[in-house]
Amino acid sequence: MPFFKALLPGTAGTFVLSLILGSQHTRAGWLNVERLTVESFSFHWSWPLFIILTGLAWLIFWLLE
16 A cells, blocks of 8 residues: 555656756756657656655655554
């Protein structure tokens, strides 16, 4: 259950940080911030950052149980 709780803060944090880094036209090194387009909506996204933030949130929720 902590993993499913961690998906929301991991997604929100990734969206916000990728938006900030992507608006500065940086790829952020190994974070590999890229511009994605889904349907007609485009946004900045980073899969490595998503995995890191979701894992960190998962650990925090797991420790709080």
